[in-house]
Amino acid sequence: MQLAAHATLKNSDSANIIALSSTALALPGIALADAPPTQSTASYKLSNYQEDDLSRSEVPSGELNRYDIDVHQFQLVAPMGRNMSVHVDANYESLSGASPWFTSVGLDGKPVVNLSGASGISDSRSELSVGTRYYLDNGSFAGNIGYSEENDYRAVYFGLNGERHYNDDLTTLAGGFSYSSDDIFPTDAALFNRVRDEDKRSSSVFVSLTQIINQVSSFQTALSFTEQSGFLSDPYKLRDVRPEDKTQIAWSNSYRRFFVAANAALHVNYRFYHDDFGINSHTSDVSWHQNLGRQFQIVPQLRYYSQSAADFFTNVDDFLNPLSEYQSSDYRLSAFGAISGGFSLIADMGSWKATLTAERYLANDKYSAYDISQPSTALVKYNRLSLGVDFSF
Amino acid sequence: MKQLRTALLLLSCSIIPISCADVRAWERGYLARDEMTWDPDPLESALNDHIFFSKEASSGGNSAAGGGCGCN
Numbered sequence: 001m002q003l004a005a006h007a008t009l010k011n012s013d014s015a016n017i018i019a020l021s022s023t024a025l026a027l028p029g030i031a032l033a034d035a036p037p038t039q040s041t042a043s044y045k046l047s048n049y050q051e052d053d054l055s056r057s058e059v060p061s062g063e064l065n066r067y068d069i070d071v072h073q074f075q076l077v078a079p080m081g082r083n084m085s086v087h088v089d090a091n092y093e094s095l096s097g098a099s100p101w102f103t104s105v106g107l108d109g110k111p112v113v114n115l116s117g118a119s120g121i122s123d124s125r126s127e128l129s130v131g132t133r134y135y136l137d138n139g140s141f142a143g144n145i146g147y148s149e150e151n152d153y154r155a156v157y158f159g160l161n162g163e164r165h166y167n168d169d170l171t172t173l174a175g176g177f178s179y180s181s182d183d184i185f186p187t188d189a190a191l192f193n194r195v196r197d198e199d200k201r202s203s204s205v206f207v208s209l210t211q212i213i214n215q216v217s218s219f220q221t222a223l224s225f226t227e228q229s230g231f232l233s234d235p236y237k238l239r240d241v242r243p244e245d246k247t248q249i250a251w252s253n254s255y256r257r258f259f260v261a262a263n264a265a266l267h268v269n270y271r272f273y274h275d276d277f278g279i280n281s282h283t284s285d286v287s288w289h290q291n292l293g294r295q296f297q298i299v300p301q302l303r304y305y306s307q308s309a310a311d312f313f314t315n316v317d318d319f320l321n322p323l324s325e326y327q328s329s330d331y332r333l334s335a336f337g338a339i340s341g342g343f344s345l346i347a348d349m350g351s352w353k354a355t356l357t358a359e360r361y362l363a364n365d366k367y368s369a370y371d372i373s374q375p376s377t378a379l380v381k382y383n384r385l386s387l388g389v390d391f392s393f
Numbered sequence: 394m395k396q397l398r399t400a401l402l403l404l405s406c407s408i409i410p411i412s413c414a415d416v417r418a419w420e421r422g423y424l425a426r427d428e429m430t431w432d433p434d435p436l437e438s439a440l441n442d443h444i445f446f447s448k449e450a451s452s453g454g455n456s457a458a459g460g461g462c463g464c465n
Contacts, residue, residue: 043435043436045436045437045440047440049444071440071443073436073439073440075435075436089439123463125462125463125464148461148462150462150463152463153461153462153463155461155462157461168415168417168418169418170413170415170416180461182461184463200461202461204453206453206454210431211413212413212416212421212424213413213414214413214414214416215414215416215420215421215423215424216423216424218424218429220431222454224453224454226452226453248451248452248453249453250451250452250453250454251454252453252454254431256424256429256431258423258424258426258428258429260423264428265426265428265429271451271454273451273452273453275450275451277450279450279451281449281450281451283451289428289433291428297428305445305449305451307449307450307451310450332448332449332450333450338448338449344434344437355434355437357437361448363448380448384444386437386440388434388436388437
């Protein structure tokens with residue numbers, strides 16, 4: 001959400017005006033939107049990301065193409081009275097391609113993947129979320145409800161969160177809770193002996209602490225706990241049995257610093273993750289938000305990710321294992337690393353803003369920071385292109 | 394209330410390897426710039442969260458989880 005006052009700040013070269021505007025706004029901890037929006041903003045983003053084809057050495061027969069996904073995102077943020085805002089988010093996603101069905105041993109003794117839907121799978125997802133935020137003198141609280149539907153999956157969810165500022169608004173404490181109830185009803189269940197109708201539930205809480213360090217830098221640390229229960233396996237895989245409970249813990253840290261001489265901002269983020277499937281991960285990313293004059297900005301960004309394997313991951317499915325034994329060949333449960341990089345070009349023309357983003361993502365077991373006992377086949381590589389437009393009125 | 398404020402200040406400063414300055418409201422112009430917000434492009438970060446959620450095992454961090462999807 002871009003406030004009109006912020007636009008004034010951005011377009012002014014006068015330190016005095018910046019100071020006066022800041023005083024008038026009495027800007028608090030800047031952790032989230034701290035004051036009701038003064039105008040409405042409608043945003044739309046169109047994205048396409050396409051996974052690289054697999055090689056014949058990874059797939060013994062059939063098609064090699066993987067997912068090609070289009071995403072449409074729409075968001076409206078509008079003031080409602082003096083102390084409230086309303087938020088509406090709508091997403092539509094369509095995909096086609098093939099996904100891993102099971103793994104086996106290839107002629108050279110290495111694991112190979114067998115894809116489902118040789119002629120291609122197609123699916124779509126529609127999501128609508130509505131929320132509101134109420135602003136107080138020293139904080140705010142918010143709530144949202146949402147609904148998401150796919151051909152074979154449905155989720156109903158809600159969330160509540162709030163924040164309060166302390167120490168002359170130098171410190172902000174925030175916390176929140178969310179709950180999601182999901183239904184899974186795989187297609188062609190009778191034909192492939194898949195589960196017919198299953199469900200899962202997710203509860204999540206988070207707390208965060210934000211601190212202004214000095215005139216040009218601030219820091220945020222946050223902790224989240226998520227508890228999932230129910231059907232957590234992949235119904236489309238031939239042999240995939242996972243525990244019915246999972247606890248996830250994520251600790252994230254973010255740092256922002258503005259470089260006055262360069263007229264640019266540095267963003268650094270790091271997250272440590274752990275779950276009781278046995279997976280640990282490190283995620284770090286850095287981006288440089290370089291202003292070019294008053295209307296343009298370029299943002300190069302780099303991200304590194306590495307995770308360990310789940311306790312029950314196998315790179316070759318064992319169909320002799322009893323069903324009571326946990327087992328999955330899902331590459332997302334293997335140990336691997338991923339490097340992604342990209343850049344955004346932003347043009348700000350007052351009430352209109354356009355953002356063009358390009359990104360390349362490469363997952364590889366060689367990038368892993370963890371020891372790998374069973375390298376997975378069919379790790380993902382993709383290209384993404386996005387075009388977003390914001391209109392304030 | 395004062396004790397709570399002091400405790401919060403000490404806690405936040407103790408985890409930050411840089412001492413915190415007493416930044417007055419009128420000295421926060423740079424902090425208020427769009428490019429200094431935690432989430433300058435909410436649609437971009439929502440998209441990234443969704444894509445990484447579908448390609449990797451990790452999720453969560455600085456917010457509560459939203460609705461699930463069949464992608465993971």
